[in-house]
Amino acid sequence: MRSIQVRTASHSYPVHIGAGIFAKLPDVLAETGLSPSKILLVTDTEVERLHGEKIKAVLDTAAPWCQYTAESGEQAKSFESFFNVQSYALKEKLDRKSLILAAGGGVVGDLAGFCAATYMRGIPFIQIPTTLLAHDSAVGGKTAINHPEGKNMIGAFYQPEAVLFDTDFLETLPQKELRSGLSEVIKHALIKDEEMLYSLLDNVSSPEEISPDMLEELIEKGISIKAAIVSEDEKEQGIRSFLNFGHTLGHALEKIAGYGFYTHGDAVACGMAFALWLSERTLAKQLGAKKIVSWFKRMGYPVTIPENFASGDLLDAMEKDKKAESGSIHMILLSGIGSPVKHPFKRRELEKLLNEWRLEGQL
Template identity: 45%
Template sequence: MHKQTITTSTNQYDVFIGKGILGNLKDYLPKEYRNILIITDTIVNELYTEKVVASLPEEAKVSVSIVPSGEASKSIEQYYQLLTDAIQQPLDRKSLIIALGGGMIGDLAGFVAATYMRGIDFIQVPTTILAHDSSVGGKVAINHPEGKNLIGNFYPPQAVLYDIDTLHSLPDKEIRSGYAEVVKHGFISNHAYLEDILKVNLTETIDSNVMTDHLQKGIAVKAQVVEQDEKESNIRKFLNFGHTLGHAIESELGYGKITHGEAVAIGMLFAIRVSEQMLGSKLPYEALYNWLSDNHYPLDLPSKSAAQLVERMKKDKKSENATVQMVLLREIGEPITENISDQKLTNLLENFMRELGS
């Protein structure tokens, strides 16, 4: 069992990573709760809800709200329905919401907890590799048809309870999606960690110890960044390495057509090329490309024009006054942010698309 304590501007919470957590949730709750609402999705519900309910304190009143799996559930309608569920239980200010599932559930349930009666406790119980990233850092949100995560809060959980056992049964594309963020944490932190990650073969069963090691290092990278800059005024932006183009691809294709991490993987390749050309950086483009290719990441860009994708990037909420800002690397572990004009960005993207397509 690995434990990492994270300090935010409003609280301190522990991230537990290890095996067998799901059968003993009550041992990890930071305080007593008399009223608990579990929010989960249709797929995770089938797999784990029964086990989770059985592992909660007997004296608590527990109910379960289930939303359809997939990013489409991060909608204003589902959000409102969950608030109505919370009122009907009824949850009070001292109640708990448990987010049982991947990043979608963490974001959605977290935003419900953040805004129900102006904020009640919630705990993340992630069941995907990708959630090693999203469950730490306090970002919660829902989507708007015009863009991802446009409606949300900064709202840290009271604990993150991360059971590695849940990760072995993930579909291949979810493993790819999660590992892309692990790779990102490698790129923005240090060379040895990155090299270590790029040795893993995602097409075979990943050793539990190796995966635990990769995830806890990734969480440590993220924790270090968000502790210094919770509200993303500064270095937290570095976590968006690969995300500028990544988000644009996701939203141009429509959420769900490509996984978040798969889109970020293409975004990282692009960010590397831009870093090379604008900063003269020496970066392992080939090594990343080959690892992605060997592990069956989709590497063909959607049949959209570069101009369309640039337009989409400008709508991204990270862009200030409608100039696109990208995270680039001077070298591994040395991210910086750079504003890039529309014209230059379009040129760079056209070249990149040509290279990727060939």
């Protein structure tokens, strides 16, 4: 088992990583001083199908519990789902000593975390990530639901009491979901760990080649990078924005395509391909972008935008993103591998550059 302590201004908590550690939930509750009057398990239909019996067996040893199961997919991060979870919690008479347990991928974690942040003005919750992608979203306290105008627009910064990352859950992941999660690992390497990035480039040519031991090490490195940033900037007033590398265009792609068309990781990978090109084009820095993006392509990530997605529509979405400030679109760029910077662009300038990149990618 690997353990990391996340320390923020508002709260500190452990992240435990390893095979079979979900069974230690009762011990973690005791270690963190939690004795919940009731546990509300929030999960989705796919996690229930694959892991429901295992999760329930552990809960039976922990506390009285009840379960809300959302539909799988990005559509669960909606006002309707948020209302339904809150209504179910009230029906089950959860109180301020109750606990919400988020067992699922990033969608479940964001939804359940936001419900925990707002139920009776805030009750404890624990993250149980079941996807590789959720190694990123489960840590740091960002919780949210989507709005038709943009992804994650309604939410709160609210830290969990603990994160239990049981790597046994990853054994059932489809390859496209493993690839999606690996995208956030690659992001962490690009913004903070050059050695980690080139180890991936030199040794991995497809997600299938990653061994369980290597995967656990990558998860630990990725979470450690994020934990260090979050500990310094919990509410994204400064360096935490570096974690948005690739996300400004990535979120726009998800919105324009319709949530669920792209996996989050695939959309972010395309956003990172643009951000790497834009870094070299704008900052006049040599990052080896062509080599990195060629590797993205071999790994199966999209590195171009479909022709029927209008650049103007993408810019509309980027302007409405949380990362837009004072009439400018702020992109996270790299002045070197491991050296992120925030760079503002006016809409007309960025649209011109986006069109230039799209033209180059189609040659």
